[in-house]
Amino acid sequence: MTYDVGYRFSQALDPSGLDTIATCLHALQAAAKDCSNAGKPFETDPAVVLLAQHLGSVATIKMPDRPALRSLCGDALAEIARTPLLVLLAARGVSYDADAKRTFHTEARRALKRLAGDLQLPAKSFDIRVCEGGPAVSGEVILHAEELYLQVSISGFGGGEILFRRCRGRSDYCGELNHWARMPALLDTSALARRIAQELGLFLAAEIQPRLVA
Template identity: 45%
Template sequence: MSFDVAFRHQQALDPSALITIGTTLHALSKAMEDCRNAGVDAENDPAVVMLARHFSSVCATRPDEIQLRASCMTRINDLRRSPVLATLAVRGVSYDEPAKALFHNEGLKAMRRLAKVMGLASGTYDVRSNKGGIAVSGEITLHAEQFYVRLSLGLCGMDKEVLFRTCRGRADFTGGRNHFAGVNDLLDPDRFASSLVHELQLDIALPDRAEPLFA
């Protein structure tokens, strides 16, 4: 059953209480929800259109577009210098599904990059993700024929987010003695690959150095 209310029209006629982007966005979202409930086309609803136009008044005192674009570019450069995996390792991802999804996405990228730097051929290794429950970060794993690398948060403390050890094939989930490294080590795949070969005494000849994971 559809139904309509007058409140969005009243807000559109007198938006004086909507003085921030947040309150205006909330009012606009509610107005569009009312349209859906009423079976009204929100794109042509007069109240929705007026509330959308009110954004220009709310943003009138903000910096101009040139300044905003420059700020966006600066922020992008700052974020590129601070890889998200390092940030998530500090803040954690427990009980935060979006952060956890990002952690696993970036972790998988880092593991695939490490496999490439190690010169592993396709089909000779597995990269997998196990998210676990909401209270834990889960883990991302690179499992090759000679070694095993696992990334997880909170299990062993700061600067020990990466566990690595030898193994006897991809069916070996016990492996040799555990070694630990920090997430920042994983983010420097060339150096970390050298550490893996040296510390685990792997019979792997590393290819020429690759491009950095984060420029």
């Protein structure tokens, strides 16, 4: 393999082609690799510093000033806080994003545990399991009880991300007619439990009280 360890200096002296944040970042990453190839420290390399300064100037041109950017970041954080993770992940998808997919599985399992409690399912009368699937899909998080099969997934098929149907035991994977709900239904599992009981004709020992949603 041949190394062009001098290219970063030429690019730093004439960065005219680096006119977007993306191209500047690519140049910085390439400069870092050049430093490693040449055995030079990255932080104090003059080409790297010049390229970083050029990135700053491009970013200043492309975006508002610093106070405005801080305000926009604050607004974005507030919006994220108002949008629970499950809803956010359902909107953006998790395909080919292992971290997002793992987070989806964790959050869905937690929601299904709350739902099982609201459905008054005895501790050993149901299973919650994950079908991982491949990297292109979200996989499914499944609640399987004696009379209920429910799965949560993120896909473009069906009438929603939550599929539920009545079944005949935990060895019945086909069950009866499919019913659908959207992901936000998992934000209020007590309301979802009442809906499931009503649509599937399940018996609940007592009236489910609405859950306070933080």
